[in-house]
Amino acid sequence: KRMFAQKQQVLDEEQVFTVNKIHKLIDYLWENKTIRNLGIILMFETGLRVGELTALRRSNILKDAIEVTSTEISYDNEDGKRIFTVQDVPKTINGHRLVYLTDNAQKVIREILKINPFGEFLFMDKGLRIRSKSMNYHIKKACREVGISERSTHKIRKTYASTLIRNNVDERLVMKLMGHSDLAKTKKYYYFNTDER
Numbered sequence: 001k002r003m004f005a006q007k008q009q010v011l012d013e014e015q016v017f018t019v020n021k022i023h024k025l026i027d028y029l030w031e032n033k034t035i036r037n038l039g040i041i042l043m044f045e046t047g048l049r050v051g052e053l054t055a056l057r058r059s060n061i062l063k064d065a066i067e068v069t070s071t072e073i074s075y076d077n078e079d080g081k082r083i084f085t086v087q088d089v090p091k092t093i094n095g096h097r098l099v100y101l102t103d104n105a106q107k108v109i110r111e112i113l114k115i116n117p118f119g120e121f122l123f124m125d126k127g128l129r130i131r132s133k134s135m136n137y138h139i140k141k142a143c144r145e146v147g148i149s150e151r152s153t154h155k156i157r158k159t160y161a162s163t164l165i166r167n168n169v170d171e172r173l174v175m176k177l178m179g180h181s182d183l184a185k186t187k188k189y190y191y192f193n194t195d196e197r
Helices: 002-015 019-031 035-046 050-054 103-115 132-146 153-166 171-178 183-190
Strands: 065-068 071-076 082-087 097-100
Touching (some): 035 050, 035 103, 035 132, 050 071, 153 171, 171 183
Antiparallel strands (some): 065 097, 071 082
């Protein structure tokens, strides 16, 4: 039993950011405040998919919530060039949702709007929308900077769901916040132990 528990903990640590690593990373991101770093913090606060994050428009930001209405998609055009664009429907039918903002998430959004006060999209750099590929590159770079193993933005979603469950949030609410339609899948793929070994 003990050996199984140790193996499970190693598996969990590969799937999520553990509590100490979250604090280390978030501290670094706040100290090095850029629009991409703030985006990563916002993902920890909201559990948004990276494609949902990079497709956020100013109009999606409500007083105390984000309305998820779009996602980034990519495809190859006839020349074989990869195209990244915003699709004005969510990734899934349950993806259209309200994600309520904590006080900290509202603070992050205020900081983002200071950096990008006029852009159509919340996440823009030099007049262009930041793509999900860039956010994934950036989280891995930030992990290296703080000396933790690289994680993708999807691991942030798993961390978000796991943290909610750890704090006794009703599983059906977690499923809705994640934009899922199947509680069993949410439990199978998004519940991990975020404690340190």
